Amino acid sequence: MEAIAAKYKIDKDKLIVEAACGTAALARQLVSQGFQTLQVFDNSRPMLSEAFRLCARYPQIEIFEADVESLKLSKPSQLIVWVDYSSNFAMTKQQLEQMLTNLITNLAKGGLLIFDIRTYQGWQIDFYAQPLTTFATERFQRLWLNDQDHDRSVINFDVFIRTRDTDGAWSEWRRESMTEKMWRLEEVMSIVSSLHNVNVEAVYGDDFRVIDPRKEIANLAYFVLKKQ
Numbered sequence: 001m002e003a004i005a006a007k008y009k010i011d012k013d014k015l016i017v018e019a020a021c022g023t024a025a026l027a028r029q030l031v032s033q034g035f036q037t038l039q040v041f042d043n044s045r046p047m048l049s050e051a052f053r054l055c056a057r058y059p060q061i062e063i064f065e066a067d068v069e070s071l072k073l074s075k076p077s078q079l080i081v082w083v084d085y086s087s088n089f090a091m092t093k094q095q096l097e098q099m100l101t102n103l104i105t106n107l108a109k110g111g112l113l114i115f116d117i118r119t120y121q122g123w124q125i126d127f128y129a130q131p132l133t134t135f136a137t138e139r140f141q142r143l144w145l146n147d148q149d150h151d152r153s154v155i156n157f158d159v160f161i162r163t164r165d166t167d168g169a170w171s172e173w174r175r176e177s178m179t180e181k182m183w184r185l186e187e188v189m190s191i192v193s194s195l196h197n198v199n200v201e202a203v204y205g206d207d208f209r210v211i212d213p214r215k216e217i218a219n220l221a222y223f224v225l226k227k228q
Contacts, residue, residue: 001026001081001114002033004224008112010078012036019068019082019103019115024051024061026081031060039073041066068099076108082115085220088180091154096183097191104198104227112201113225120182122219123148123155139164153182185221189213197228 005012012034018027021040030038039062040055042048048065055061066072068082080103090096103113127133133144145158159176192200205211205218213221 001030001079002035004112004114005035005079008110008226010112014078015039015075017041017073017077017080017106019071019080020084020086021051021063022047022084024055024063026083027061028055028058031058036060038062039064039077041071043067069095069102071102071106073106076111077106078108078111080107080111080113082113083222085116085118087115087117088183089178091179091181093187093191096188097195100192100195100225104195104225107227109227111227113227114222115225116220116222117183117188118180118220119188119218120153120184121217123182125219128155141170148182153184155180155182185213185218188221188223192223192225195225199226199228200224201226 013036016030016035016038018024018038018040021027021042022044024040027038027040038060040051041064042051043065045065048063051063055063068086082103087096087099090099100113100115103115107113123129128146129148131146133146135142141162143160147156149156157178157180159178160173161176162171162173164170189203192198201224202210203213204222204224205216206220208222211218
């Protein structure tokens, strides 16, 4: 992100927005790289609660509750970053187009939107292809039950999460069910190419190398869009 911002001459004192920020991990990393004014948002209150805790010592980061589809910034941003592939929650072309269009509306002229998406091939790696997968840290545990519906190009999750407090006690398991779209790269290219007043500046692959989406396959694709 720092390299892309430098390439497009986005100064580090300009407003940078992290969309669907989760715990705001990216924003904290950007602060460590010298960015000074960040706004981050999510529509998940448990995630925002963790973001507030982790960002307590980062006065450069402003946190608020919002949704990608209805975001209305008080001031246009020079750079909006929407990563960690929450774009896969868009289930139709119309919904993904609306999400992208709304984020672009919140950009200043010449501003950038960087977003990523997990492609159909990316969902076939073992972590998601297995019926049960796990993730854990000292304070967080998560179990995924995965069910891929190839006819509809969707993956269904049954997710169980629990957290550990500062006294070492684990909370009860919380259950969440969700469905994500297994988008093919050519489908996403068709959508971004049809957006009004937007240039597709580049598409990066898993290794952050610029790829030709007409010829190459990526498990994760990162799009750089510029508002005209």
